[in-house]
Amino acid sequence: MSRASGLDPVHSSIARQRFTQAALLGLHHAAEVHYTQDSRRWEGIAQKLLASKGEFPKHADCSGYMSWALWFALLPFKLGDIVNGQHWQGGYTGTMAQHGIEVLHPPNTRRGDLVLYGSGPTFEHVAGVVTHDKSGKPLVVSHGSEAGPFFLPFDYRPWAQIRRYI
């Protein structure tokens, strides 16, 4: 099956590394990353903050943070907004659910896959896979409250769907 992004294996590996770099950067600066649902939730993309330069959004909600990490991951490849389909101008869990391809089995997740929580079709929370534990369980970065981002097992709460964009 082809990749969601159409990138070749080398470039998709680079994109996954970039996603992980971005997601972990905010995690390592959790005290500086505030949770908001106002327009500042999109500042990571709006201000073109580059994780490669140590830049990360100081405000985000769950989908704003994950959209920024995927925007940064895909930036070199000029694919357009394949995550939310809104030209990187906005998005939320509902638009994320309308893009990418579904991954049915958690052990098959890869870095950069998003886990959606809550009820479809719009869902209510999203977190991003950055690695797996020794048993193969996906581990995610989740920014769902002011105290986040957190590093958690993907099933820290009931999950609904996993989607891949890279």
Added chain:
Amino acid sequence: MTDQPSTPDPDDNVVDPPLPEEETPPLTDPSTIPPDEGDAGNV
């Protein structure tokens, strides 16, 4: 040998390398975190 999923996923059986230990943060205990506040929807 482990059972294989009946439905193949994209990149089935492709495994990302583990994070370097020095880059791997400690896991948060899920019982200690506040409830997720939801998602803003479209801006």
